[in-house]
Amino acid sequence: MGMETVEKTDAQWREELTPEQYQVLRKAGTERAFTGKYVDNHADGTYTCAGCGAELFDSDTKFESGSGWPSFTEPKVAEAVEVKRDVSHGMIRTEVVCRRCGGHLGHVFDDGPRDKGGLRYCMNSCAMDFQPTASE
Template sequence: MTQHTPPTVVKSDAEWRAQLTPQEYHVLREAGTERAFTGEYTDTKTVGVYRCRACDTELFRSDTKFESHCGWPSFYAPSDAQNVVLIEDNTLGMRRVEVRCATCNSHLGHVFHGEGYGTPTDDRYCINSISLTLEPTEG
């Protein structure tokens, strides 16, 4: 998995709870998951940059977003591989790869490799909408 330096944004649990809503805290800090097909960015076509809701780090761009019909926003690559950390996740009786923000160590979702997505990387970064903010750009 990805080797990385320690996060540069470090806050106490109380500081994260004060900054985030209970739902945001559950996903970002406790590795929760929002329900499928309920997130605000699942179907959006807005051109822009997706940032970490906890620390504002750029994570994905709309030109890598695709419709995977999985219930969460899907991207085939991060905007900069150094901005995400990939961690082996064997919870829930499955072998998956968790995606975290490299800047603040917040949980974003999971990445799935080589399942025939028809994307340039054949990867699907399945990301919780609640872990993102979208900064629209013209284009």
């Protein structure tokens, strides 16, 4: 199943994203811990890529990691994200990017809840939008 990719010029991304979103999504920046709008979001819904709208994470898999960033145990659709080895900043980490637009979302670590697979997808709030589940 081929996912349609979104490709834009740097100028287009700069125009469409806020400076903070651009820094994170296109330059692999990181928002400061505990500053993101979704750190304490407990509403039901779906987290989507702020760059292209792809569905990334479901609120059911969000957990309190204490890290200061929204954390999830797994992507909503495995194919929605791509992981890459990141050796920047003198650390070896696993970067998580949106497969559709290549936007940097955050990193995945292996210190998540053991009973849910042990992974912690540590995401930047500004790299995502939140679509609340419509109430009955």
